[in-house]
Amino acid sequence: MTPTPNPHVAALAPYALADLSAPPGKRQVSLAQNESALAPSPAAIEAARAALAGVRLYPDPDWRDLRAAIAGVHGVDAGGILCGSGSMELILALALAYLGPGRRALTTAHGYLFFRAAARLAGAEIDLAPETELTVDVEALLAAVRTETRIVFVANPGNPTGTRIGRAELLRLRDGLPGNVLLVIDEAYGEFADAPGESMFDLAGQGGTVLLRTFSKVYGLAGMRVGWGLFPPEIAGQLRKVLNPNNISAAAQAAAAAAMRDQPYMARTRAETAARRDRFAARMRALGLAAPESRTNFVLLRFPSAEAARDADAVLRAEGVLMRATGGYGLDDCLRATVGSERDMRLAGDILADWIEGRTPA
Numbered sequence: 482m483t484p485t486p487n488p489h490v491a492a493l494a495p496y497a498l499a500d501l502s503a504p505p506g507k508r509q510v511s512l513a514q515n516e517s518a519l520a521p522s523p524a525a526i527e528a529a530r531a532a533l534a535g536v537r538l539y540p541d542p543d544w545r546d547l548r549a550a551i552a553g554v555h556g557v558d559a560g561g562i563l564c565g566s567g568s569m570e571l572i573l574a575l576a577l578a579y580l581g582p583g584r585r586a587l588t589t590a591h592g593y594l595f596f597r598a599a600a601r602l603a604g605a606e607i608d609l610a611p612e613t614e615l616t617v618d619v620e621a622l623l624a625a626v627r628t629e630t631r632i633v634f635v636a637n638p639g640n641p642t643g644t645r646i647g648r649a650e651l652l653r654l655r656d657g658l659p660g661n662v663l664l665v666i667d668e669a670y671g672e673f674a675d676a677p678g679e680s681m682f683d684l685a686g687q688g689g690t691v692l693l694r695t696f697s698k699v700y701g702l703a704g705m706r707v708g709w710g711l712f713p714p715e716i717a718g719q720l721r722k723v724l725n726p727n728n729i730s731a732a733a734q735a736a737a738a739a740a741m742r743d744q745p746y747m748a749r750t751r752a753e754t755a756a757r758r759d760r761f762a763a764r765m766r767a768l769g770l771a772a773p774e775s776r777t778n779f780v781l782l783r784f785p786s787a788e789a790a791r792d793a794d795a796v797l798r799a800e801g802v803l804m805r806a807t808g809g810y811g812l813d814d815c816l817r818a819t820v821g822s823e824r825d826m827r828l829a830g831d832i833l834a835d836w837i838e839g840r841t842p843a
């Protein structure tokens with residue numbers, strides 16, 4: 482007799498992280514995980530270092546200083562904020578609290594894969610609504626809602642598409658959903674897309690909507706594992722029961738709070754990242770590749786065929802440049818390129834330019 486897992490766990494494939502193997506002797510250039518190209522604010526590192534003096538004690542289970550920092554910057558009620566060990570923890574907690582056998586989640590065709598993993602971990606099924614031109618299609622989502630649907634997950638901007646829908650579209654989605662369906666708007670790249678009058682934080686005040694953000698992207702703290710969200714009180718109460726009560730280390734809480742308070746630094750990272758992204762995307766389009774307009778720190782490159790995308794990936798990989806293959810997202814003709822250093826973007830661009838010129842008969 483051997484121990485047997487729950488059937489729904491046994492049926493799961495391992496979560497597919499990026500393949501980060503570079504050939505021996507090549508400098509590894511990871512453009513595969515949407516980490517920030519730039520270091521976090523020096524204030525964040527300093528705060529983490531200072532917090533180490535107190536690690537004999539458990540961290541603050543209420544994340545008080547971190548929540549105060551977030552509330553101050555975003556003008557939201559600190560009482561509605563919950564923090565997670567990355568926003569992935571919050572996504573999983575939402576799935577565990579609101580999904581289960583007999584219930585269904587819904588997301589979009591090219592939506593973030595962890596939504597699917599979380600739903601299945603909770604023992605639920607997941608439905609996929611088509612997108613239109615690599616962009617969330619609200620009508621298609623509403624048409625795909627079933628009586629068993631309990632959560633709709635939308636990443637906005639999307640990963641791996643990088644595209645974004647506006648506030649009016651999201652309001653139309655919320656208005657069209659039944660009241661018993663929780664709408665989770667994952668704004669992991671929200672800082673890159675924040676526009677005046679477009680904030681969605683007010684929706685959490687209406688009861689059935691959750692907004693998620695993270696310190697892993699523009700704040701450059703992916704290794705610290707801190708995410709946060711704005712939750713209606715009833716949902717926050719349920720989630721608290723699911724979350725690990727000591728989920729974020731003291732050093733990570735301190736780093737995130739300091740990073741949040743250093744908004745000028747965040748704004749510089751955002752601007753520099755966007756400039757590199759737009760230069761790289763323009764170069765790729767000039768080479769004849771399609772790339773939807775990105776509102777994030779990555780660019781989705783669309784090749785003429787799945788075979789071409791595979792070839793390009795192999796050519797890049799042979800030089801140590803690792804992009805993310807997106808076949809798991811239903812986009813086997815694409816590669817997702819995270820914005821890295823200027824040098825790395827030039828290298829990636831040069832490799833693809835040589836490859837395309839070599840393939841194209843003169």
Ligand SMILES: *Cc1c(COP(=O)(O)O)cnc(C)c1O
Binds near residue numbers: 570695696703707708
């Ligand atoms: C990167 C990412 C996250 C976040 O991750 P954490 O590091 O767990 O905060 C969440 N959602 C999307 C869509 C992402 O791309």
